[in-house]
Amino acid sequence: MTEPILQVRNLSVSFPGKQVLNQVGFTLNRGRFLCILGENGVGKTTLIRVILNQLKPASGSVRFFPSRRAVRIGYVPQFRNIDADYPLSIKDFVSLNLAKFKWPWLTRKERASVHQLLIKTNLDKIRNRPLGKASGGEKQRAYLAQSLLDQPNLLILDESTASLDPVAKVELLDVVKWLNQSEQLSVIFITHDVPLARKYADDYLLLTPGHYQFGEIGELENPNLWGKRQHA
């Protein structure tokens, strides 16, 4: 086992009239791929918001190792469609997050790092295509490339494969898994897709109302994520 990068302990979150997370705890070790599973409304996004320090928990703690400063977090959101007439090329979209305070153009070093990211995410051949004309999977890989610009060591994918077709899901997650293994990138992947979690994750955190399970993915019994909703 490697050392931890993130440790969550006894985390509870309540909204008016509703407890969402109850004493949740888990450890993400460096270079591990963790998937967070759970039915709609159980608190997956809430947990991520606490980890990103956007929400204060009622109790419990979130610790980063060796320090908060040493952990750079990349975030890939849920798929959002982009208008077909969105004009920026894939390359320019990926470069958007570079802080261009002084010069509007990219330095040689910045161009090289964007170039590398386009190769890593299999977008280099279509780098000049307008993002609006790209497929759903290509758009999502462009978000992934953009999130990698700051060289994160923790990547959070927030239902990023939802609404992609099976081939596009695999293309995205193959890149993430390759980065996870070759660069020791730690990954948190929120998904409803249990087979996909089994294919890519090392560890799982299953949130259920009032409870949770955490362990290695091989120990996960088939959760009925939809049972409650279907019978409600």
Ligand SMILES: Nc1ncnc2c1ncn2[C@@H]1O[C@H](COP(=O)(O)OP(=O)(O)OP(=O)(O)O)[C@@H](O)[C@H]1O
């Ligand atoms: N700011 C808020 N104020 C009040 N209730 C909230 C707030 N944020 C989230 N909730 C509620 O907390 C619960 C958990 O929401 P959350 O978005 O974390 O669930 P989730 O597991 O990510 O769901 P999904 O799979 O549908 O995205 C939901 O019932 C939601 O309505």
